[in-house]
Amino acid sequence: MARLLLRRLVTSVVVLLGLAVVTFLMTQVLPGDPARAAAGRNATAEQVAAVAARLGLDRPLWDQFLAYMGRLLQGDLGTSVFTQRPVLEDVAAMLPSSVELVLAAMVINIAVAVPLGTYAAWRNGRAADAAARLITLLGAAMPVFWLGLMLQLLFAAQLRVLPLTGQLSFGKQVPAITGMTSVDALLGGDLAAFGDAVAHLVLPAITLAASFVAVVARTVRSSMLTALSSDYIQLARATGASELRVVVLHGLRNALVPASTILGMQLGWMLGSTVLVESVFGRTGIGAYAVTAVLQNDLYAVIGTVLVIGVVFVLANIAVDLVQLWLNPRLRHTGGRARRTARTEVPA
């Protein structure tokens, strides 16, 4: 088991290193002058020169890379042009509300996809299976940004049931503890604000979750199909267990093992999709920050976002491995020698 985690850690470090190289190359690929890009469009010639010197853009590539890595390790992601603050500070401020949105979307994703996939597998081949598959495919075909606008049009503008944009209604205050509005409201004991924050989360979370439900539902469905057609499920039925116990206790527990890998990967992808959701719903977050950064041609802010999302992705994968170890006992033993495997037959 230890070997498994060690391998994951090594891979993670290599991946992060790779990310750093990729982002460094981005700074070199820039059309025109990288110093001007770092200094900002309307910076004066002196400012551009100063930035060029500071970033050592005149030195050979390898030295620049080492300098870049050095700054990176100290957490210096450069300064954002349009906020004039260190990128790391900006990202740290923006990340929590995006994480809040992603977690809300993940709850919806699991709550919809897992039952849908299970149901489709259980009614395999029948009309219900085809209908369930159709719903997931519809979700996967939904353009995230367009869905957001449509939901806003329907629920917020016309039905006025849910707030149109933002994290919190005008005039409401929430103590800044974690940076996640709903969590802070809860910690602050302000239930009204918590309700309000959740109301602001509903539409964006649905929008974000829609395109991910299909992949999870399909994974749960196919691994559930494999499980349901296996001998141990038939034998579980043969012991008189009820269909519910067979499908959930035996089927689902096995089906969740592959599904948990997909869910882990989706954490990162969802964080990526906040780019589309946060601007539509006028929410602050790393997605909105990245969009503004791109449009302002603020390269270091963009690279900062790319790196942070990469780190979150790697951490999510490590978390998935831990969940896998808990869900799948076989992994616990394949790492090292299986402790008490019966080496030879009981003498015949």
Place this chain on the structure above:
Amino acid sequence: MSATTTGIATGVAARIRHRVPFVEGAALAVAVVVVAMAAVGPLVAPHDPYAVNLTDALLPPSAEHWFGTDANGRDVLSRVLHGARVTLPATLVVIAASTVIGVLIGTVAALGGKVVDEVLMRITDIGLSLPAIILALGLSAALGPGLSSAVIALSVTWWPGYARLARTLVREVKDAEYVDAARVLGVPQGRLIFRHILPNALNTLYVQTTVDVGAVMLVISGLSFIGVGAQVPSAEWGAMIAGEANNLTNAWWAVAFPGLALLLTALAFNLVGDWLRVRNDPTIRREAR
């Protein structure tokens, strides 16, 4: 929901057991319509998609303008028809490029030695460790906004998925008994790979590429929506939606129809892809027998 989707739902309910021809039929029909739209669209378009006419700004759907007009008075239907010709080719370029790169790297990793495999797979891991849209965002920013840079950025970020898939498929077939049989027969390495291993390993890849068409299309239009993909005034669906978003409440049609076109197109490819997967998925086939 549009007529076609409800039509599909009722058709589905009428079907029993595994064969669901109606759904597959509908999917195929929508896919064909969409591809036709891309090819013939501009010829059929009632109006010039780029003709600005401020007096006709934000007209609701009418006999004259089936999909109404946008803030600049342009005919939304014509722009939607033109949009297909922008989005589809860009998507197919991304799919083709990423498949070629991915399959090449995946196959070499599967057939090469342990070191080659480890190195290539770590590079793939880097690609996989970032959501495509974020890396594409970064690259687009570096390469400058525009559809071509979005296509390049997306191709670079999409191939790792195919590399991982190709490697798994090839590794499975590499150790199959009939490949061992061919080795014992004295079949040389080259023929072994191109006549025995690859044809069997990669024949299910097209299922994944078909499904991915929808996904890539959405990311490209997403990039355009943000402003780093196709630039205004291009009739690209994502850019169109972005351009009209602030008229959402008073001119819903200018935002709804381009999005609906995008949705139906992606749905069509998703349905065809899913139908191909069902046809290849042994568990389902066994159930159906």
Place this chain on the structure above:
Amino acid sequence: MSTDPLLRVRDLRVSYPTPAGPAQVVHGVDLDLAPGERVALVGESGSGKSVTARAVLRLDPDARLSGRIELEGVDLLKLPPRRMREIRGGRVGLVFQDPLASLNPVMTIGRQVMQPLLIRGVPRKVARRRAVDLLERLGVRDAEHRADDYPHQFSGGMRQRVVIAIAVIAEPALLIADEPTTALDVRVQARVLELLRELADERGMSILLITHDLGIVAGFAQRAVVMRHGRPVETGTVEQIYTAPRDPYTKALLAAVPRIGGDVTRPLAVIGAAGEEKEGS
């Protein structure tokens, strides 16, 4: 043996819906099984022997069954689902061929053996005790600790003993064993068959053995039914079947099996399309 049989099967037919209309797989099987009796259903693949046996438990929702299956006087084909569930595991146990696939890989051995008791309301502590005792009885040493291990930590022979424990822990009157030892090595097979015989004698449990292996049937069963293409072609005591087979297919089958000490100079019997023995091709 008491007069009325434990299991009476009359004119059992099984068909599956396919796009081209229902396909019948079993065409009218009659079978009696007295309490404590061991009967074998013998046949090659596709003979319908396994479908017939599993029809007793009505496990396959797609299968359409007709005829009568009386267990202790009750026709199982007419039972509502809830009553049928009580029969499964309670009155009829089941064992499959592949021990690795028969156990839930993510659940401990103990929990799986206890399950038939837990769902029948037996308190956890009692169920655990009975499970460990039964595993010990079936040859799983140190069962108290091994009960907390997972299936992948057991060898093929050990896993099959766990599957048998699951099938018999709720004291069924009939055990259906579908190719129980086909995936096991010959020595482990002999031991597992012996265990099944001992259990049947100790508990007065009947066993319906499904197999393609004519060798096993001779040493294990008292009566046998030879099946081909979904029909019983011959039924009789094991002595009759092996020493004085009446049906040409049974004769050809017996002549096609290589035997230790048999004549190695002549080709083995080859079975013609109609099931009779053809001269060596």
Place this chain on the structure above:
Amino acid sequence: MSEPLLQVRDLVKTFGGRPVLAGVSFDVAPGEVLGLVGESGSGKSTTARCVTRLTRPDSGQILLGGRDVLAAGRRELRALRADMQMVFQDPYASLNPRMTVAELIGEPLLVHGLEPDRRRRRERAAELLETVGMTAEHLDRHPRSFSGGQRQRISIARALAVEPRLLICDEPVSSLDVSVQAQVLNLLRDLRERLGLSILFIAHDLAVVYYLCDRVAVMLGGELAEIGTREQIYGDPAHPYTRSLLDAVPVPDPALARQRPSST
């Protein structure tokens, strides 16, 4: 006794630290059928894979007709492979699903340059089909349209295309029904007599081995427990393991079965 066709000396192989073969040695004489029996994990299949160089042993020597198999370079290995062919256990996995029977049987002829002309290769394939009891009309069909028994016949025809002197069969009949198994065993017996073929026959079914093999090697835990003629091994086994195997073999005769000593 003429010089043995196949000589295997001290084969050693470990997988991930676990010893699978711990010094296996035996010979196969021309025209002889040697049975290799043992329970799962005894190393019999690994031995077959080493002889055909599908797997590389850690150490040991393999001579085919006096030529060193393990030391052979690529070109020489192909020539050696023309002399020894293999039939696999799973009929549904040992034939390339995308090739027709004509292509499958024609491939060895093409690869070894025995018949460059396509039409004559097809005729030769038809002849080979006849030798295994099938007909030319099967040439243009794919493996999926054949039964298990027919597929094993196709594999045998394919192996015979290069006219090998040694045929290595790794459990060729264990996944077949009794009636089909009989046909394939008869075919192997017939080929051995007509073509003077030597066969290395790997199996776990002791009755099948008794029927087909002149000599039998009993493997236990990666080593040879015992090797001898059919009469010695079955009549008067020296090793206790061989005896316990024979005691456990089910006998298709109720009278005999009843008075057998029950296994401890």
